Amino acid sequence: MKLKLELEKKGHGARRLAPILWLALVLTLACAPGDARADSMICTNGIASTGDHQAVVLAKCGEPQFRKIISTGDNNRIVEEHWGYFIDKQRIFIFINGFLSSIVY
Incomplete structure (x- = not known):
């Protein structure tokens, strides 16, 4: 008082x-993020953005620490693939038919 x-x-x-x-x-x-998602990520050789092809992401961010195929389509065509990067914390790059669709923290 x-x-x-x-x-x-x-x-x-x-x-x-x-x-x-x-x-x-x-x-x-x-x-504060609940399910944190991003449209782009700063990598060693540039910024990877949704819509980028896997080859472009590979050139910008380098080889991922892991790759995981989630599902396959007809004739073993990859439909969804997850790439894991550990930059300052884990990032999962989700590709649909070879193109980056989202980045999840």
């Missing part, structure tokens, strides 16, 4: 600061 009176006497405006702190908290939580 004594601290509150001292703040009010000194004119710090602690009551005006509270809404700003709430706004900062709400914005921080709103920006």
Whole structure:
């Protein structure tokens, strides 16, 4: 109670600061990823973006740490393939018919 009176006497405006702190908290939580996805990723030799062909991603990002075929179509044609990169944290590049469709963190 004594601290509150001292703040009010000194004119710090602690009551005006509270809404700003709430706004900062709400914005921080709103920006926190649930299922984080990206349209592009900065790699060693460029930026890999959705729509890029596997060869382009390979040239920009290098060989992935792993490759996993999720499904195949007729005549063993690959429909979906996952590539794993560990840049600062794990990234999964998802390719559909040879083209990058999404990047998942």
